[in-house]
Amino acid sequence: MTTLKNDTFIKALLKQPTDYTPIWMMRQAGRYLPEYRQVREQAGSFMAVCTNPELACEVTLQPLRRFAFDAAILFSDILTIPDAMGLGLYFTEGEGPKFKNPIRTATDIEKLPIPDPEIELRYVMDAVRLIRKNLEGSVPLIGFSGSPWTLATYMIEGGSSKNFAKVKGLMYDQPALMHQLLDKIAQSVAAYLNAQIAAGAQAVMLFDTWGGMLSGDDYREFSLYYAQQVRSLLKTEIDGQRIPTILFTKGGGLWLEDMAATGYDALGLDWQTDIGQARARVGDKVALQGNLDPMALYAKPEVITEKVKTILQKYGNGSGHVFNLGHGILPDINPEHVKAMVDAVHEHSRIYHSIPQ
Amino acid sequence: MTTLKNDTFIKALLKQPTDYTPIWMMRQAGRYLPEYRQVREQAGSFMAVCTNPELACEVTLQPLRRFAFDAAILFSDILTIPDAMGLGLYFTEGEGPKFKNPIRTATDIEKLPIPDPEIELRYVMDAVRLIRKNLEGSVPLIGFSGSPWTLATYMIEGGSSKNFAKVKGLMYDQPALMHQLLDKIAQSVAAYLNAQIAAGAQAVMLFDTWGGMLSGDDYREFSLYYAQQVRSLLKTEIDGQRIPTILFTKGGGLWLEDMAATGYDALGLDWQTDIGQARARVGDKVALQGNLDPMALYAKPEVITEKVKTILQKYGNGSGHVFNLGHGILPDINPEHVKAMVDAVHEHSRIYHSIPQ
Numbered sequence: 198m199t200t201l202k203n204d205t206f207i208k209a210l211l212k213q214p215t216d217y218t219p220i221w222m223m224r225q226a227g228r229y230l231p232e233y234r235q236v237r238e239q240a241g242s243f244m245a246v247c248t249n250p251e252l253a254c255e256v257t258l259q260p261l262r263r264f265a266f267d268a269a270i271l272f273s274d275i276l277t278i279p280d281a282m283g284l285g286l287y288f289t290e291g292e293g294p295k296f297k298n299p300i301r302t303a304t305d306i307e308k309l310p311i312p313d314p315e316i317e318l319r320y321v322m323d324a325v326r327l328i329r330k331n332l333e334g335s336v337p338l339i340g341f342s343g344s345p346w347t348l349a350t351y352m353i354e355g356g357s358s359k360n361f362a363k364v365k366g367l368m369y370d371q372p373a374l375m376h377q378l379l380d381k382i383a384q385s386v387a388a389y390l391n392a393q394i395a396a397g398a399q400a401v402m403l404f405d406t407w408g409g410m411l412s413g414d415d416y417r418e419f420s421l422y423y424a425q426q427v428r429s430l431l432k433t434e435i436d437g438q439r440i441p442t443i444l445f446t447k448g449g450g451l452w453l454e455d456m457a458a459t460g461y462d463a464l465g466l467d468w469q470t471d472i473g474q475a476r477a478r479v480g481d482k483v484a485l486q487g488n489l490d491p492m493a494l495y496a497k498p499e500v501i502t503e504k505v506k507t508i509l510q511k512y513g514n515g516s517g518h519v520f521n522l523g524h525g526i527l528p529d530i531n532p533e534h535v536k537a538m539v540d541a542v543h544e545h546s547r548i549y550h551s552i553p554q
Numbered sequence: 555m556t557t558l559k560n561d562t563f564i565k566a567l568l569k570q571p572t573d574y575t576p577i578w579m580m581r582q583a584g585r586y587l588p589e590y591r592q593v594r595e596q597a598g599s600f601m602a603v604c605t606n607p608e609l610a611c612e613v614t615l616q617p618l619r620r621f622a623f624d625a626a627i628l629f630s631d632i633l634t635i636p637d638a639m640g641l642g643l644y645f646t647e648g649e650g651p652k653f654k655n656p657i658r659t660a661t662d663i664e665k666l667p668i669p670d671p672e673i674e675l676r677y678v679m680d681a682v683r684l685i686r687k688n689l690e691g692s693v694p695l696i697g698f699s700g701s702p703w704t705l706a707t708y709m710i711e712g713g714s715s716k717n718f719a720k721v722k723g724l725m726y727d728q729p730a731l732m733h734q735l736l737d738k739i740a741q742s743v744a745a746y747l748n749a750q751i752a753a754g755a756q757a758v759m760l761f762d763t764w765g766g767m768l769s770g771d772d773y774r775e776f777s778l779y780y781a782q783q784v785r786s787l788l789k790t791e792i793d794g795q796r797i798p799t800i801l802f803t804k805g806g807g808l809w810l811e812d813m814a815a816t817g818y819d820a821l822g823l824d825w826q827t828d829i830g831q832a833r834a835r836v837g838d839k840v841a842l843q844g845n846l847d848p849m850a851l852y853a854k855p856e857v858i859t860e861k862v863k864t865i866l867q868k869y870g871n872g873s874g875h876v877f878n879l880g881h882g883i884l885p886d887i888n889p890e891h892v893k894a895m896v897d898a899v900h901e902h903s904r905i906y907h908s909i910p911q
Contacts, residue, residue: 360884362849369853369861412847412880413828414864451807451826469808471770490769492719496726504726507771523769527717 201399203336206268210400210441210463210484212517218509218546219267220539221339224525225260226272229532232259243288247273253324254331261336263532264539267519268337268400269328271393273321275343275404278385279352281317282309292356299355306378311385314392321389322396329397340398342389344405344446345382345427346420349375352382361410368419375419383423387430394432394440402443402465403427409448409467416452425459443486447524450475457482468493468523473511480517488523489538494530498537505541514549558756560693563625567757567798567820567841569874575866575903576624577896578696581882582617583629586889589616600645604630610681611688618693620889621896624876625694625757626685628750630678632700632761635742636709638674639666649713656712663735668742671749678746679753686754697755699746701762701803702739702784703777706732709739718767725776732776740780744787751789751797759800759822760784766805766824773809782816800843804881807832814839825850825880830868837874845880846895851887855894862898871906 201207205219227233233256237246246252257272276294280286285297300306315322328338343351351357353364368375390401408420424444433440444456445465456464457479466475466487475485493504505520512518520542526535558564562576584590590613594603603609614629633651637643642654657663672679685695700708708714710721725732747758765777781801790797801813802822813821814836823832823844832842850861862877869875877899883892 360849362852362884362886365847365849366852369850369857409826412825413831415847416826448805448826451828468769469766469773469805471808474770490722490772492717492722493726495719495723500726527719529719 200334201337202334203267206519207337207400207439207441209516209519210443210486211439212484212515214550215516216547216550217543218512218518218520218549220520220542221266221268221270222260222526222535222538223270223522225264225266225270225535226256227526228528229526229530229535230259230263243274244286247277248320250320250323250327253320254327257324257328257338258331261332264536265543266336266539268339269332270339270402271321271325271328271341271398273324273341275341275347275406276351277318277321278312278342278382278389279348281312282352282385284352294351295356296352300352300378303374306374306381309378309381311381311388314389318389318392322392325393325396325398337399338397339400339402339443340390340393340396341402341404342386342393342427344403344408344420345379345386345423346408346411347404347406348382348386349378350407350410352378361407368415372418379419379423380426383426384430387427390427391430391432394435398440399438400441400443401431402445403461405444405446405449408446413452416446416449417455420446421452421455421459424456424461428460441484445486453479463519465521466523470523471511472508472518473513476512476517484517484519485512486519486521488521491522491524491526491530494522494526494534494538496534498534501534501537502541502545505538506545509542509546509549512549516550520546558691558694560624563876564694564757564796564798566873566876567800567843568796569841571907572873573904573907574900575869575875575877575906577877577899578623578625578627579617579883579892579895580627580879582621582623582627582892583613584883585885586883586887586892587616587620600631601643604634605677607677607680607684610677611684614681614685614695615688618689621893622900623693623896625696626689627696627759628678628682628685628698628755630681630698632698632704632763633708634675634678635669635699635739635746636705638669639709639742641709651708652713653709657709657735660731663731663738666735666738668738668745671746675746675749679749682750682753682755694756695754696757696759696800697747697750697753698759698761699743699750699784701760701765701777702736702743702780703765703768704761704763705739705743706735707764707767709735718764725772729775736776736780737783740783741787744784747784748787748789751792755797756795757798757800758788759802760818762801762803762806765803770809773803773806774812777803778809778812778816781813781818785817798841802843810836820876822878823880827880828868829865829875830870833869833874841874841876842869843876843878845878848879848881848883848887851879851883851891851895853891855891858891858894859898859902862895863902866899866903866906869906873907877903 450470807827
């Protein structure tokens with residue numbers, strides 16, 4: 198393993214002193230970059246890029262050539278696990294991800310295999326290995342997975358959903374069956390993330406995109422419990438190096454205390470949550486990642502700089518903050534505006550790290 | 555004015571003692587009822603029902619014939635004001651509301667008229683008068699409007715939006731222009747609600763459907779400030795009767811303290827917010843309305859009863875709770891399941907009102 202040239206991101210997640218606040222961006226490898234659109238067009242589809250380790254590596258590295266991001270994130274999809282379970286992931290223009298064979302019956306759940314990441318998800322592990330090699334230790338590589346609850350919603354609904362009628366119908370009417378499904382997914386997610394760690398991921402993040410659709414009680418029972426299960430199964434030390442873990446629940450701002458008690462090193466914050474208040478609530482237990490409104494990148498660069506300064510100021514002095522958007526960047530954002538954000542974070546965060554903690 | 559035979563809803567909003575917890579349901583007049591679907595089909599469209607006072611009255615009364623709801627709510631749409639401003643509201647199947655002439659320029663905002671509710675929105679006032687007459691004082695009638703922020707989002711986006719790119723672009727890049735628009739809408743909303751009150755609405759509710767898409771700071775500046783403007787302009791006493799006011803921000807659970815400081819009598823809660831925690835935070839200042847997950851109505855009646863009991867128990871002893879869903883009922887819910895909810899609220903809430911406060 199190469200020694201990291203820039204370990205600011207890892208240190209911030211572990212709340213160790215850094216010189217400045219590190220930044221990366223959800224969907225930093227993506228459609229807002231013309232060089233990404235070119236690769237995707239040549240490959241023919243999003244999944245063709247995901248499943249080809251060379252292409253996945255190339256698009257992972259693209260944003261790092263433009264911007265001074267402090268971490269790379271594996272280019273992949275949150276739905277690779279259900280695809281490996283045999284549900285048949287595909288994408289339709291404008292409608293997002295879909296499954297050919299969604300979960301419909303108790304038998305479907307019974308028969309669901311737990312994939313072997315080095316077999317059915319080999320293309321992901323090969324991408325991780327290739328990206329690690331090509332990064333040459335410049336910045337750490339983040340691995341990730343969808344959360345058990347979020348994967349279950351797509352697996353039952355068969356795709357994106359506005360109301361989550363099917364998955365909630367099952368949850369409310371047959372909670373035991375729902376738990377059986379979530380338990381199986383949690384085991385698969387843990388195996389998948391452990392394989393990414395073994396292949397070279399230096400931090401891992403669990404994306405709970407749809408946990409925020411639940412009531413507080415249901416969130417704890419059906420989403421957070423399984424996020425914690427995953428955490429408890431993760432091997433977070435490799436060759437003497439700690440692998441920090443991040444939990445992100447979109448719409449989870451009300452439940453930060455519960456999330457902070459699960460053992461993850463850091464919580465991702467959506468942009469609705471005030472990061473100053475979040476730090477006051479849970480900042481002694483976890484690092485915080487976030488949380489500029491992705492839509493703020495539509496504004497002029499000088500406005501973006503001001504918004505960045507506000508978030509840095511709200512977090513305040515000391516380590517434990519990784520700057521990010523509160524959700525993924527949108528495809529029609531001007532890359533120059535991303536540069537304004539990255540530069541503002543690096544320039545204006547140093548004052549918060551100059552005081553010994 | 556007729557004396558109310560059942561004023562439980564009004565009393566609960568004013569935190570006066572009641573015998574049981576009152577209940578009504580967002581979208582209680584709607585597509586889940588076959589008798590509603592029949593009226594709508596005959597009328598030809600949703601707007602044809604809204605703009606015909608006799609039909610609007612008929613569908614408003616329909617759910618009260620089936621269920622022991624403690625309030626009626628005017629059948630209308632949250633977007634009648636921008637329609638009356640000349641934006642040309644229309645509905646497309648599966649895509650929701652749209653505007654023919656969305657706001658595009660500063661001149662569009664400049665030219666926007668403040669509608670006279672008794673002229674351009676006469677059909678709404680006629681419906682209010684007719685419903686009041688036909689209710690014969692059985693239960694109170696709720697009037698409503700979309701919030702200034704929520705109306706602005708539709709007016710700028712031209713319809714529903716996933717990312718609110720246009721409205722947020724304007725907000726971040728030209729905040730002064732955004733404030734100009736919101737100020738004009740707030741004046742229109744206040745005039746509209748005051749006209750509904752004058753026509754007979756006995757409580758009014760402001761629906762802030764999209765406030766939850768904002769960061770906390772932006773919510774206070776662009777949504778809540780104008781909800782408070784509206785509140786300050788409302789005439790909330792008529793013929794010696796108090797007209798209680800309700801503010802509902804979907805996704806607003808993080809900001810209840812700010813919402814409770816605006817002068818509204820009650821806050822609507824979405825289902826993500828724990829009503830017990832909400833009461834602990836703001837229950838000394840405001841009544842609370844909510845907040846069963848609308849999707850819980852997919853469950854078996856006995857499960858629904860248990861979920862109702864949990865919410866009643868979380869709110870606890872004393873007045874100040876109006877039971878409701880956390881958002882509108884979905885079109886494919888079995889009406890028998892609504893009955894299970896209404897009956898459970900009435901049956902299981904009496905124990906919380908038997909202790910003198």
